[in-house]
Amino acid sequence: MIPTVDYIRILPEVVLTIFGILVMLVDPVIPTQDSKKPLGLIALVGVLVGLAATLYQSLYYGDAFYHMVRVDAFSIFFHLVILLIALVVILSSFDYLEVQQIKAGEYYALVLFAAVGMMLMSSAIELVLIFIALEISSISTYVLAGFRRRAAESAEASLKYFLLGSFATAFFLYGVAMVFGSTGSTNVYLIAEILKTHQSVLTYLAVALMFVGLGFKVASAPFHVWTPDVYEGSPAPVVGFMSTGPKAAAFAVLLRVLFATGAPGWFWMVWVSAVLSMSIGNICALVQNNVKRLLAYSSIAHAGYILVAFAAAQTMGISAAMFYAASYAAMNVGAFAIVAHLAGKGERYVTLEDYAGLGRRSPLIAALLTIFLLSLIGIPITGGFFAKFYVFSSALQSNLVGLTIIGVINSAIAAYYYLRIIVYMYMRDERAVEAPVAPIPFSLGAGLVISLIAVIYLGVLPNHVLDYAIRGAQDLLK
Amino acid sequence: MNYIDHNIITIITFLPFAGALLLAIFPRRDRDIRWFALGISLVTLLASLHLPWHYVRGLDGFQFEQNVPWISHPNIHYHLGIDGISMWLVVLTTFLTPLCVLISWKSVNTQVKEFFILMLILETAMIGVFVALDLFLFYFFWEATLIPMALIIGIWGHGRRIYAAVKFFLYTMIASVFMLAAIIWLYTHTGSFDFVTIQSAIQSGQIEGFSTAARWLFLGFFVAFAVKVPLFPLHTWLPDAHVEAPTAGSVLLAGVLLKMGTYGLLRFNVGLFPDQSQRNAPWIIVLAIISIISGALVAMVQPNVKKLVAYTSVSHLGFVVLGIFSFTQIGMDGAVYQMLAHGVSTGALFMLLGMIYERRHTYDISEYGGIATPMPVYATFFAFIMLSSAGLPLLNGFVGEFLILSGAFQARQIYGILAATGVIWSACYLLWMYQRVFYGNITHPVNKSLQDMDARERVSMWPLAIAALVMGVAPNLWLHSIDPSVSFALKQFSSGIQAAAPSAAHVTQSLMQVIGR
Numbered sequence: 001m002i003p004t005v006d007y008i009r010i011l012p013e014v015v016l017t018i019f020g021i022l023v024m025l026v027d028p029v030i031p032t033q034d035s036k037k038p039l040g041l042i043a044l045v046g047v048l049v050g051l052a053a054t055l056y057q058s059l060y061y062g063d064a065f066y067h068m069v070r071v072d073a074f075s076i077f078f079h080l081v082i083l084l085i086a087l088v089v090i091l092s093s094f095d096y097l098e099v100q101q102i103k104a105g106e107y108y109a110l111v112l113f114a115a116v117g118m119m120l121m122s123s124a125i126e127l128v129l130i131f132i133a134l135e136i137s138s139i140s141t142y143v144l145a146g147f148r149r150r151a152a153e154s155a156e157a158s159l160k161y162f163l164l165g166s167f168a169t170a171f172f173l174y175g176v177a178m179v180f181g182s183t184g185s186t187n188v189y190l191i192a193e194i195l196k197t198h199q200s201v202l203t204y205l206a207v208a209l210m211f212v213g214l215g216f217k218v219a220s221a222p223f224h225v226w227t228p229d230v231y232e233g234s235p236a237p238v239v240g241f242m243s244t245g246p247k248a249a250a251f252a253v254l255l256r257v258l259f260a261t262g263a264p265g266w267f268w269m270v271w272v273s274a275v276l277s278m279s280i281g282n283i284c285a286l287v288q289n290n291v292k293r294l295l296a297y298s299s300i301a302h303a304g305y306i307l308v309a310f311a312a313a314q315t316m317g318i319s320a321a322m323f324y325a326a327s328y329a330a331m332n333v334g335a336f337a338i339v340a341h342l343a344g345k346g347e348r349y350v351t352l353e354d355y356a357g358l359g360r361r362s363p364l365i366a367a368l369l370t371i372f373l374l375s376l377i378g379i380p381i382t383g384g385f386f387a388k389f390y391v392f393s394s395a396l397q398s399n400l401v402g403l404t405i406i407g408v409i410n411s412a413i414a415a416y417y418y419l420r421i422i423v424y425m426y427m428r429d430e431r432a433v434e435a436p437v438a439p440i441p442f443s444l445g446a447g448l449v450i451s452l453i454a455v456i457y458l459g460v461l462p463n464h465v466l467d468y469a470i471r472g473a474q475d476l477l478k
Numbered sequence: 479m480n481y482i483d484h485n486i487i488t489i490i491t492f493l494p495f496a497g498a499l500l501l502a503i504f505p506r507r508d509r510d511i512r513w514f515a516l517g518i519s520l521v522t523l524l525a526s527l528h529l530p531w532h533y534v535r536g537l538d539g540f541q542f543e544q545n546v547p548w549i550s551h552p553n554i555h556y557h558l559g560i561d562g563i564s565m566w567l568v569v570l571t572t573f574l575t576p577l578c579v580l581i582s583w584k585s586v587n588t589q590v591k592e593f594f595i596l597m598l599i600l601e602t603a604m605i606g607v608f609v610a611l612d613l614f615l616f617y618f619f620w621e622a623t624l625i626p627m628a629l630i631i632g633i634w635g636h637g638r639r640i641y642a643a644v645k646f647f648l649y650t651m652i653a654s655v656f657m658l659a660a661i662i663w664l665y666t667h668t669g670s671f672d673f674v675t676i677q678s679a680i681q682s683g684q685i686e687g688f689s690t691a692a693r694w695l696f697l698g699f700f701v702a703f704a705v706k707v708p709l710f711p712l713h714t715w716l717p718d719a720h721v722e723a724p725t726a727g728s729v730l731l732a733g734v735l736l737k738m739g740t741y742g743l744l745r746f747n748v749g750l751f752p753d754q755s756q757r758n759a760p761w762i763i764v765l766a767i768i769s770i771i772s773g774a775l776v777a778m779v780q781p782n783v784k785k786l787v788a789y790t791s792v793s794h795l796g797f798v799v800l801g802i803f804s805f806t807q808i809g810m811d812g813a814v815y816q817m818l819a820h821g822v823s824t825g826a827l828f829m830l831l832g833m834i835y836e837r838r839h840t841y842d843i844s845e846y847g848g849i850a851t852p853m854p855v856y857a858t859f860f861a862f863i864m865l866s867s868a869g870l871p872l873l874n875g876f877v878g879e880f881l882i883l884s885g886a887f888q889a890r891q892i893y894g895i896l897a898a899t900g901v902i903w904s905a906c907y908l909l910w911m912y913q914r915v916f917y918g919n920i921t922h923p924v925n926k927s928l929q930d931m932d933a934r935e936r937v938s939m940w941p942l943a944i945a946a947l948v949m950g951v952a953p954n955l956w957l958h959s960i961d962p963s964v965s966f967a968l969k970q971f972s973s974g975i976q977a978a979a980p981s982a983a984h985v986t987q988s989l990m991q992v993i994g995r
Contacts, residue, residue: 359633360589379625380618393552393662408659412652419628419647427632427640466551 009064011053019046020112027105043108074472078122086115089241091447092337114140118249127186145234157233172213178206204265217250220303221276231296240336244329277304278410312394318473320390327383331375334451349435357429362437373418383458487558498598508590515594519576526572557612562963564608578726580938600626614671635722642722649715653705660698696754706739710769720788725832733825769796774903784841801882809885816878823867826942848920852928866946874949
């Protein structure tokens with residue numbers, strides 16, 4: 001007999017699933033030529049109820065379903081991050097879908113289902129369940145990537161993401177199988193017990209394989225090659241979603257797999273991957289002219305910074321990685337919401353030249369994007385600054401001086417290409433034909449305000465979030 | 479301590495920022511925006527005068543302190559406070575900002591709102607740099623100065639403004655990242671960002687691994703500050719930034735931002751790492767002397783008058799660094815004094831150049847000549863300020879340079895001899911420039927009908943001219959509070975140096991004797 005409290009421990013997932021199905025049920029009722037905004041509203045309500053459910057759930061820490069799912073500060077942290085990402089993405093999609101004339105209601109359902117998968121990834125402590133959750137979120141995002149179905153590059157993005165993604169999940173599954181082979185269990189905490197006394201070559205191999213699979217999901221080098229193409233082709237709000245949500249969730253899984261199990265032999269793998277991600281991401285971003293591609297490379301670089309925190313390990317490193325994932329989500333979702341708005345019909349205006357003179361034509365949008373970009377650089381008063389700060393100080397605390405220096409140099413290089421966007425917006429305006437800028441619609445405005453508040457809040461009063469991340473890290477290591 | 483004394487620094491620091499927030503929701507009526515910005519900056523100036531008024535001279539340590547916890551992980555405090563050194567730099571900042579608003583009255587006419595918002599944010603950040611006593615908070619403000627300044631150069635600058643803005647940003651940003659690394663190291667080994675706590679921890683020798691790391695920490699701070707000063711060979715961003723910046727940008731850049739570098743050297747490099755400072759002093763002094771001489775020589779051959787003044791900054795700031803690393807009471811007093819004097823006279827020079835640029839839209843010396851005839855008032859102001867910059871006795875530049883050179887001679891004779899040539903060079907290039915621009919025949923007919931300074935321009939110049947004069951004849955007004963703070967900062971050095979350092983009274987006495995002659 002399964003006790004009722006177990007259902008509370010998966011309540012947010014249940015809520016989002018119900019609302020996702022509801023969206024699909026209502027979709028056929030709405031006439032094809034009508035706006036699909038009501039579906040967006042349903043999804044929005046779903047996310048808000050999901051947030052409430054998460055807060056309610058936080059009163060009931062503990063395991064559920066025979067130690068398949070664990071609710072603790074760690075999982076609640078990621079639930080909140082993912083739900084807030086979904087909230088802003090849905091808000092920024094309302095008018096984007098209208099402009100692009102994408103009239104498919106499943107869009108919102110898929111966003112919700114993807115969020116379900118990501119949330120489950122952060123609370124599952126059973127490797128098989130983690131794999132299932134990973135697939136739920138991945139398959140939804142594969143479809144979302146191809147939503148501009150009339151555009152060839154969107155189809156390319158979807159297919160590329162799908163093929164390489166399934167390849168990567170296969171690696172992960174292979175790793176799970178090997179863990180089972182070497183320890184006889186798929187429960188993270190049971191594995192931890194066994195690994196304390198018994199380690200074999202197979203464990204090392206398993207850790208490496210799982211790292212490859214998850215490394216793909218977080219877009220860390222050398223598993224990053226898909227990122228620029230997929231981000232360039234996918235619809236801009238979806239890019240905002242998949243550059244933050246699945247990434248945060250995959251990092252959550254990686255934290256569980258590497259630290260909660262006490263797995264051996266990950267250090268140099270993470271170290272090398274961190275250095276490669278930061279360097280490749282930042283150096284390639286320097287020469288991009290397409291804003292989406294530029295942000296794709298920047299996303300690779302940011303995965304590298306988070307991996308620096310992984311290398312630092314312990315409570316400090318884990319909480320730094322969690323904080324980084326949250327603040328990266330806040331700024332990147334905001335930035336992509338603006339990119340989506342500026343893209344115009346058929347995403348025609350996504351190059352740096354299209355942003356020339358934006359500071360004059362649309363001061364508000366330019367100012368907002370500037371704040372998000374400054375946060376991505378890591379300038380004080382924004383969340384990005386504290387995120388970098390925590391990461392590098394945790395690395396120094398673990399005596400990773402070399403890694404810190406490489407990271408610090410990288411973040412200095414990164415300043416240049418973010419600055420380039422700002423330079424185009426404010427300092428260049430000699431273009432004859434200017435890209436048109438629509439005024440900010442209400443829903444997008446609400447989404448931007450949420451991310452702006454999050455960025456500034458994390459930059460001025462990071463205390464609460466960091467405290468919670470530290471509690472999460474302690475819960476994870478328990 | 480009453481309420482005002484307790485909060486005055488916070489008020490001064492964030493008043494401009496509050497003004498900027500109000501401006502953001504202001505309707506786009508340019509005239510009102512200008513008046514509002516002027517009003518806010520004047521109120522800030524008045525508020526900042528509270529500091530010297532109520533400052534208690536001769537007390538060790540910091541005054542008007544405010545120390546409340548801000549962030550618990552990591553342990554960051556909102557710790558502000560001033561001593562005799564930073565107090566005057568705060569006043570210099572609040573003094574120059576209203577003048578910058580005045581000078582931008584007509585020259586900035588696109589995106590006026592954004593311009594003044596950025597300028598007020600910049601003021602908050604600059605004041606914050608001087609009052610922050612928590613290393614983290616300091617870094618916070620330090621970085622915060624970067625964005626508004628880069629945007630001011632990049633949006634309202636001339637010609638190659640984008641190149642200049644990006645160069646300025648990257649130079650400073652990359653250098654300050656090293657400082658951040660050093661700050662984090664100190665935090666991870668002391669558990670605090672507090673300047674005073676870290677300083678006493680270092681003095682008591684409790685920090686594990688400090689002796690091996692100290693050299694790198696010193697360099698981390700030094701690189702960040704040396705770029706800002708700017709010290710040879712890291713000075714190449716400065717001429718570009720100055721030439722392309724709008725007038726107000728140049729004034730604040732030369733007047734305040736460069737002082738952030740020398741202030742940082744004095745407060746953090748010397749304050750936290752006395753042993754390393756002494757060990758590294760020889761080569762730093764060599765760099766300072768190269769800056770003094772090469773800055774002067776390069777200035778001499780500039781065809782662009784703004785670039786010429788920009789290089790004089792390299793030369794004059796070299797004096798400041800020399801004074802600081804002479805580790806003599808008199809030299810360091812002079813360094814602080816020179817920071818203030820340079821802020822006033824170079825700020826004024828840039829404002830004067832801005833006025834002529836508004837009329838002729840060029841900085842080429844060859845475009846001018848003989849303009850003393852159509853613009854007599856302008857020529858008089860220019861002569862006065864130029865002489866103060868060249869270090870004419872009875873004007874502000876002389877006091878600082880004299881004290882620094884005395885300190886340099888005390889430290890080592892050769893330093894003094896070499897640096898003293900810089901004074902000669904500065905007279906050469908300034909007088910030569912003055913001759914070419916103002917005297918001789920009018921070679922370009924346009925220059926015949928140039929308008930002399932109008933009322934607004936005169937109003938913006940008088941305070942600077944008066945300040946230059948008062949600072950020249952009554953330096954004790956400033957030195958009284960600077961001197962004890964410097965001697966407090968010097969206390970941590972070995973007693974040998976202290977014995978060589980003359981007392982404050984001696985400094986000012988000898989100064990008065992020289993001036994009296």
